[in-house]
Structures are given as C-alpha cells and as structure tokens.
Amino acid sequence: MPSVGLAVRRASEADDPLPDNTQCATCPVRQTGFCGLLLREHVPGVDAGLSIAGEFETAHSREIFYHAEQPTADVHVMCEGWAFRFLRLRDGRRQILSFLIPGDLVSTSSIFADSMGYSLQALTDIRACRFKRTDVRARVLNDRTVFYDWVARCITTLRDATQSMMALGRLNADERIARLIFTLRDRLHQRGLVNNETFEFPLRQTHIADATGLTTVHVSRVMGAMRKEGLLEVEAGIVRILDLPRLRRLAEGF
Amino acid sequence: MPSVGLAVRRASEADDPLPDNTQCATCPVRQTGFCGLLLREHVPGVDAGLSIAGEFETAHSREIFYHAEQPTADVHVMCEGWAFRFLRLRDGRRQILSFLIPGDLVSTSSIFADSMGYSLQALTDIRACRFKRTDVRARVLNDRTVFYDWVARCITTLRDATQSMMALGRLNADERIARLIFTLRDRLHQRGLVNNETFEFPLRQTHIADATGLTTVHVSRVMGAMRKEGLLEVEAGIVRILDLPRLRRLAEGF
DNA sequence: CGTATAATTGAGCAGCGTCAAGGGTTGTGG
C-alpha cells in the first residue's frame, strides 16, 4: 500500500550497507522525538521482542506527499526539514493547521485511524522515518512508556488545536502573526534550535497567511510594520526576534 | 477534590432510594453515549469486576462549572441539557470551542490529564454523570471495547477541531454560521433528535458569535438575512431548517 | 414593576481583502 507519496530510500539501496536506522544514532531529535521511543531497546518481558524497522523516505520542497482522506497504513516521524498539515475548500481556499518539525509524529491519530483527515506538504526538502501502523499500534498497546508518550502527544495536539481556534476566532492580524512566530520559537527552543533569539524560518508569507487566515498582502504589511517597530527581523529563511516580551504580549492578546 | 463545581446529587439524597444509575436505564443516549459503555456489564475475565459508580451532578443555566487549568480528578458524561467548552483572553474576548449535548464525553483528554485546558459553562440546566478518573482510566486500559471507543472519540474531537480551524480561518460570516447550525443538526440527527428538520437550539446569538468569531450584531444581521431568504426559522430555542441542501453548500464553502 | 437579558436596526468607520503594478531572486534550459 504505497499510499503516502514519499520516495522510499531503503538502507539496502544506499551506499552505506548498515541497517536502516543507523542515521538515527546521530539524530539530534532522537532523545525527544517519538521515533526515539520506538527505536530504543525494548523492555524484555513487557514486549515480546517486537522489532520495528523504520525506513527513511524523502520528499522535495513543495511536494504534497499525502492527500486528506487517502487511506494509509503508515505512521511517519519527521527527521529533517519542515512540513505542514493543511485542508482545502473546493474553491481553493487553504487553511494550514500546523507546521511539523524534526521529532514530530506526523499524525498522532493515524496510529488508530485509516486516514489522517488532512493533507501534508513539504515546506523544505524533508526526510521522514516510516513505520508500519500495525507495528506502532502493537507497540503503543504493549509498552506503557510508549503508550503514555503517545497519549501526551494526543493531548498536546488537541490543546494546540484549541489554542489555534482561539487565535483564529478572536485575535486580530498582528496578534495572530505574533502568535505563530512565538509558538514556533517555543517549539524550536525546546529542541535547542534557537540561538540568540535567532532561528531557521522557512515559511513564505503565503504560509503565514494560510496559517493565520489572512492574505499574503496583509501579512506583508503587518510584518513590514513589525520590522519598522523593531519587533523582529526576517531574511533568507532566518528570523531574529528583537523584542521577545512584546512579541509574547501581542501573541497572548494584550 | 471537589474541583468541578457541579452540585452533587447522590442517589441517597434523592427521593428514590434506588442505586445511582437507575435513571440511566431509561436514558435516551444510553446506547450511543460513552457512559453506556462504562455502565454496561463488565466482561468477565477481561475486567476483574471493576465497578464504576457514577454520580449525577447538576448545574444551572449559565453556570461556569469548570475553569481552564483547574486540576480535576473527574470525568464527566453529559446526560441532559447543553453546555459548551470555551477559552477567554485576559481582556475578555471569548472563543467557544464546541457545544456538548447528551451522550458526549465532556473531555476526552481528561482521562489522562490533570486538567482539561478549557473552561466549561452550562447553556441550559444540565445533568451530568461523574466518574472518577482513576476508575475510567483503568477501564480504558483494561477493556479493549472501551479503549477503542475512547480512541474513536479522541479522533473525532481532533477532526472536529481541525474542521473548526478551517472554518474560522477561511469561511466568511454566512458560511461559518451555516456550518455551525449544519454540524449541530448532524450531531442531533445521529441521536434521533431531529424531526422534520426541526430541533432544539438553546444557543443565544452571543454563543453563535463567540463560536464563529463574530459579533452579536453581525450574527443578528446575517441570521435575519437567512430568515428572509427562506433558509431557516429560529424561535424560542427551536430551529427549523427550510433549505437543507443550500445550508450544506454554504457550510462547505461553495 | 424594575432590572437584566436578548434581538434588531441604523450610522459610521476600520481592518483586512482585492486588484494591480514593479522589482528582486532563483532556477532552468538553450
């Protein structure tokens, strides 16, 4: 069932003849990502030696590698690069639901559902680790540590969604954009990817617009104003926050 | 830990000396609600005779019976009446996240989290069934049927949230209001509570406004227009949909 | 009967969208 359109890159096809998850040994998100739990040594007794063989898959920037409602039997964890979850209306209007960064479980619910309920697109070139749903499900059901990690991810996903509803329904343009940048900073900060309030930021204004429910023109104006006011700097896929407290206050609707 | 502000009404305090869940026998949502699963005969062997004693609790219309982030050890299932989940910003702006009707599990995630992450308010007088989290959690972990029912509810909650994000970000006022009414119709229809496209509708325009990210004034105008166009009728807490196909098209953003 | 809650309607305005044009950058193929 090759239903997720990522290009498969098996270890056996690569130059390096080592097993699949070799790269994981040096993966920076190994400690915090869901994959880290799946690939760690199994607990003897609790888990009857079930082996989860992850495969790497890749997609190029802009590639839509999963369409909503398409059935799939896979579970993916982001290894490298950025992607996003989105929905589209018939007339083309797009809503971006969230951005995915390394270590993220791509769909918390796909472990128990046939489809994800939203589409997926690569923002940069990406590499993801693929597992079979049946394997992951068995692991979730048989290993309490994995189960509670999964539950925690579900709860976080739900809270993020409700916070986003709040933002979309009740924040104005400035506040929504500030919130988007602030929450991304927070997530990257947790993974140690923020230095001197500067971090990678591969979003185009069209992505910011579709995540905040605005138009690109308005996003351009608002961000231009933020730059003039000394709130932040953006260039070449890098953001630097110059006034974090004020950004946070904006993001929280003061 | 009486952290959820519902008035407890034990069976022993009632006129009727029968056990707590007597009323459940005639409950119209018994078959479809989460409580039905919790209260049914336990599967011998699978479940070591764990008994879940639900208590009824009540709240009056308008009563805020739970505040976000407040810790709680309870899990509630709606028995009678309507309530809603919401968030507030410091300056008072409110976003309603969803409406709860009989049979709904009030918080799918509170079974594994200390707090719900949003506040709860009664829309009408309500009656809810309270369970101890530890009991429900044990039941979810030990009974596969209950577990999969819970997972399905989590997935539904997540999908509803993403659909709401789409609506708040990318639908205009007409469409958002149409969607709200249409999705409520759908949920009530599933429970057999729609007759001749007419159903109970206790929402005030202020609730519609806070669920759709609009103001009451604008809601009044839009709904007035809908009435004039022969799309629907609203009066005295009852809605009648006159043109369901058109309402659906609006709700889906044509 | 006074007070609180609701719904409606009007007038005026602001936030954000639409349309359009210009310029910068990147990538690709000849």
Next chain:
DNA sequence: CCACAACCCTTGACGCTGCTCAATTATACG
C-alpha cells in the same frame, strides 16, 4: 552565460466585510 519563467515581496488605490457605538423594543424574572 544569458534569457526566460516562476516565485516572492512590497506598495498603492480602493472597497467590502464585519466591527463599534447607540438607540429601541421585547421578553423573562424576581
């Protein structure tokens, strides 16, 4: 190496959607 296309950002002019403020009426409740 150049030409061209595709993409991206910015800025201006203008207008609509939806908000604010305010007044009026209706209904429910104690």
